[in-house]
Amino acid sequence: MIRNARILGGEPQDIRVTDGVIAEIGAELAADGEQEIAADGLIALPGLVDLHTHLREPGREDAETVLSGTKAAAKGGFTAVHAMANTFPVADTAGVVEQVWRLGRESGYCDVQPIGAVTVGLEGKQLAELGAMADSAAQVRVFSDDGKCVDDAVIMRRALEYVKAFGGVVAQHAQEPRLTEGAQMNEGVVSGELGLAGWPAVAEESIIARDVLLAAHVGSRLHVCHLSTAGSVEIVRWAKSKGWDVTAEVTPHHLLLTDELVRSYDAVYKVNPPLRTEADVLALREALADGTIDIVATDHAPHPAEDKQCEWSAAAMGMVGLETALSVVQSAMVDTGLMDWAEVAERMSAKPAAISGIPGHGRPVSVGEPANLVLFDAQYRGAVNPDAFATRSRNTPYRGMDLPGRVVATFLRGDAKVLDGELV
Numbered sequence: 305m306i307r308n309a310r311i312l313g314g315e316p317q318d319i320r321v322t323d324g325v326i327a328e329i330g331a332e333l334a335a336d337g338e339q340e341i342a343a344d345g346l347i348a349l350p351g352l353v354d355l356h357t358h359l360r361e362p363g364r365e366d367a368e369t370v371l372s373g374t375k376a377a378a379k380g381g382f383t384a385v386h387a388m389a390n391t392f393p394v395a396d397t398a399g400v401v402e403q404v405w406r407l408g409r410e411s412g413y414c415d416v417q418p419i420g421a422v423t424v425g426l427e428g429k430q431l432a433e434l435g436a437m438a439d440s441a442a443q444v445r446v447f448s449d450d451g452k453c454v455d456d457a458v459i460m461r462r463a464l465e466y467v468k469a470f471g472g473v474v475a476q477h478a479q480e481p482r483l484t485e486g487a488q489m490n491e492g493v494v495s496g497e498l499g500l501a502g503w504p505a506v507a508e509e510s511i512i513a514r515d516v517l518l519a520a521h522v523g524s525r526l527h528v529c530h531l532s533t534a535g536s537v538e539i540v541r542w543a544k545s546k547g548w549d550v551t552a553e554v555t556p557h558h559l560l561l562t563d564e565l566v567r568s569y570d571a572v573y574k575v576n577p578p579l580r581t582e583a584d585v586l587a588l589r590e591a592l593a594d595g596t597i598d599i600v601a602t603d604h605a606p607h608p609a610e611d612k613q614c615e616w617s618a619a620a621m622g623m624v625g626l627e628t629a630l631s632v633v634q635s636a637m638v639d640t641g642l643m644d645w646a647e648v649a650e651r652m653s654a655k656p657a658a659i660s661g662i663p664g665h666g667r668p669v670s671v672g673e674p675a676n677l678v679l680f681d682a683q684y685r686g687a688v689n690p691d692a693f694a695t696r697s698r699n700t701p702y703r704g705m706d707l708p709g710r711v712v713a714t715f716l717r718g719d720a721k722v723l724d725g726e727l728v
């Protein structure tokens with residue numbers, strides 16, 4: 305029995321959970337001998353769903369494992385994550401996606417839905433066994449070469465055509481490779497002053513423009529990973545105005561941070577796509593609020609210290625994000641008045657689940673639904689302490705930063721995975 309939770313930020317209500325299902329919602333429900341959890345002042349949201357998580361297993365267990373990554377996910381309020389395919393070996397066969405799927409089931413902290421590679425070895429040359437991965441126990445529906453762009457237009461067209469047979473979607477990491485050779489940061493004023501090779505906005509926008517046209521041409525479904533520029537927003541807005549089946553995501557860090565941070569030369573700010581300008585950040589926030597960008601996805605990208613605590617040009621790209629995502633979204637979107645908690649639930653739970661088709665997640669907080677829930681203290685204020693993270697890596701750009709809000713509890717089908725902010 306969860307007492308006095310504010311569902312989607314509304315009036316306090318009690319939520320009775322029986323056998324993993326929400327059995328009753330109402331004011332001052334009669335106790336029936338069940339465990340009681342006081343949620344006074346806390347906001348209840350449906351369990352969050354991340355469409356873009358790097359769990360690193362198999363192959364880079366020094367950075368993250370399925371177990372440590374799902375612990376981090378639960379601490380961040382997630383009840384399902386989608387594991388990206390750029391592991392070692394690459395998740396480009398039924399065997400590898402089933403391995404990741406099984407590891408997820410054994411972890412028990414949240415559900416893990418593997419994403420399959422689009423091409424063999426992420427090499428962009430030959431389509432991977434998309435059908436075999438779809439038919440496997442993992443039932444893959446989202447395919448991505450994330451980390452790399454499917455830059456060959458013919459391969460991309462074939463992938464879009466192929467996934468139609470089983471209702472799949474291709475999630476593109478939009479990065480024109482020739483325009484970004486050696487790129488170190490956003491191409492702009494700051495890169496010019498620092499003398500670092502630039503990653504121009506056009507390298508992202510040109511691929512998105514091509515891909516929305518391809519998706520429309522073959523009548524398939526495209527998802528664009530981590531939009532980072534104002535121009536990308538305009539292209540997605542245009543594609544949606546045409547009625548094309550295109551969805552898009554933005555990361556928490558692209559909603560909050562800018563390329564000014566690169567002046568520190570601290571490689572914790574090195575990420576792909578790179579941090580952009582304040583004008584881009586404001587355009588991304590507006591697009592998330594008005595629905596042009598459908599979802600927030602973390603692009604949680606753990607790296608061991610030796611890959612980050614080195615000179616800028618040698619450092620790996622990426623940031624951890626599962627354990628800070630909801631706080632960053634509160635800071636960038638809720639505390640700024642751009643979105644309410646119902647819209648947060650839509651963009652961090654319902655829509656990502658709908659894009660992937662993962663069953664039992666992204667459901668409303670209603671009687672009869674699976675009790676995948678997060679209790680969040682939006683009044684909390686405190687400095688981010690990476691030493692308390694469950695992820696195996698510490699490459700967070702928010703170390704020591706005051707961020708609002710704290711995940712107090714996470715329930716997966718009624719089982720508490722986090723209570724009082726700690727793993728159960």
Ligand SMILES: [Zn+2]
Binds near residue numbers: 450452477529530
């Ligand atoms: Zn990516």
